[in-house]
Amino acid sequence: MPTQINQIESDGRVYFRVEGDMYLEDANLLEKLVRETRSSGESEVTIDLADLSFLDSESAAVLRRMESEGMVDIQGIEFFLQSAIDIAERAA
Incomplete structure (x- = not known):
């Protein structure tokens, strides 16, 4: 299933809702979008993965890095996605 990234602004916060399967190139695109959003003055950015159906370990590492750097919530x-991120974090 192709990845779809939707940007939603609500309550002074920018949300990126991700749907479908996420691979490294998708995670890199998402990181670029987050960085552009942050550089334009938006300080509160949330990534919503509720509709994500697959996340590979390389993408999990990108998400984990963005979260650990304080770029996003x-x-x-x-549960299975949290496990993938935890595995990527231990491997980093």
Whole structure:
């Protein structure tokens, strides 16, 4: 399933809702969008992964790095996705 990234602004916060399968090139695009949003003055950015159906380990590492650098909050992570991010974090 192709990845779809939607940007939504609500309550002074920017949300990126991700749907479908996420691979490294998708995660890199998402990181670019987040950086552009942050550089334009938006300080509160959330990535919503509730509708994500697949996340590879390389993408998990990108998400984890963005979260650990304080660039984003991540919401909507189902159990198996949290496990993938935890594995990527231990491998980094």
